[in-house]
Ligand SMILES: Nc1ncnc2c1ncn2[C@@H]1O[C@H](COP(=O)(O)OP(=O)(O)OP(=O)(O)O)[C@@H](O)[C@H]1O
């Protein structure tokens with residue numbers, strides 16, 4: 001949340017609600033959208049850290065709004081963010097733990113666990129397909145986000161198949 | 169004994185068994201007792217690891233291979249006792265098959281590949297041409313009529329195979345990895361087509377490794393070692409779509 005907001009502010013000063021809208025337009029409906037409260041809290045922290053500066057602007061008919069602009073330190077932080085490589089998505093550790101520990105409990109059956117997990121993934125995959133169909137086709141970024149999630153899920157399903165082959 | 173079931177499902181299989189006995193090698197129990205029902209208009213996907221017996225099952229359902237035992241009804245007709253000639257007739261008129269390895273006729277043009285099954289089913293050249301034109305159009309292959317399969321990309325060949333399987337508006341479409349070697353974008357293309365035909369009421373049994381394709385189906389059957397290990401209806405039940413999706417995106421984001 002912190003870094004995406006900072007990166008948006010590189011494009012020019014904005015207030016909290018504008019930033020929320022910019023994020024929504026960019027990422028589409030698929031991405032879990034932060035609420036406006038979270039955005040204001042994050043902006044407050046960024047300001048305290050000296051990465052952005054806020055300035056109150058008077059409005060005739062409404063309460064003042066605070067416009068934020070990025071500072072030199074903020075700019076450096078964004079550059080560093082793009083500079084560093086990004087961690088790969090982590091493996092499904094919780095499911096893996098269940099699978100590994102099932103034989104020790106005597107109650108959970110590994111194959112039943114796998115089947116259940118597969119159903120869950122397939123349903124999620126279906127939801128993602130629907131989201132992709134509902135999302136604006138022209139919003140490349142949003143479409144790619146969903147496609148990425150689907151390909152990851154495909155890998156998870158392939159891995160489940162391997163588990164089943166080995167454990168059956 | 170023949171027991172037709174006029175108002176039955178499109179596919180009903182009971183206790184299908186197929187064991188291959190290659191000479192000088194151990195027998196392969198490819199299909200080990202499968203019960204399966206596919207209702208009219210249903211879209212069923214079969215997934216499972218390589219060698220699980222998926223293609224064998226599909227071949228049994230299309231009469232391309234005969235079971236050692238078990239019974240099979242297609243659209244109410246008991247077909248397990250059919251001889252080759254009757255199977256061939258049944259396939260021509262009622263079953264469309266997309267093979268795992270295309271099986272296009274390499275020295276025929278795209279147009280002829282698609283028209284051939286229509287002509288074999290007794291339609292006039294004019295009807296065959298019209299049906300072919302419509303399908304190629306729909307599958308985005310206009311302009312490729314005179315190419316031979318060798319001149320097409322893998323994805324285009326897959327779509328020609330799909331057109332060929334659909335040209336006689338079959339009661340049942342059997343599709344074995346119809347997006348086999350395609351990349352993510354090509355797979356989505358084939359998927360879109362299958363979904364469109366399904367929406368128009370086409371009954372489909374799809375074999376696929378691709379979970380995206382499988383999740384477009386109403387039901388996903390997991391096949392392991394010649395047996396059905398899970399048969400899941402999708403989209404039902406009490407899962408919360410938004411939360412599930414958000415989790416995935418967040419985790420991976
Ligand atoms: N004609 C045949 N003669 C002998 N064995 C065969 C024959 N056809 C298939 N088999 C064997 O039967 C088993 C199931 O094969 P099948 O082609 O049905 O698997 P599959 O699930 O479709 O695999 P894939 O995902 O790789 O296509 C395999 O062990 C295969 O070697």
Ligand SMILES: [Mg+2]
Pocket residue numbers: 222223224268344
């Ligand atoms: Mg196969």
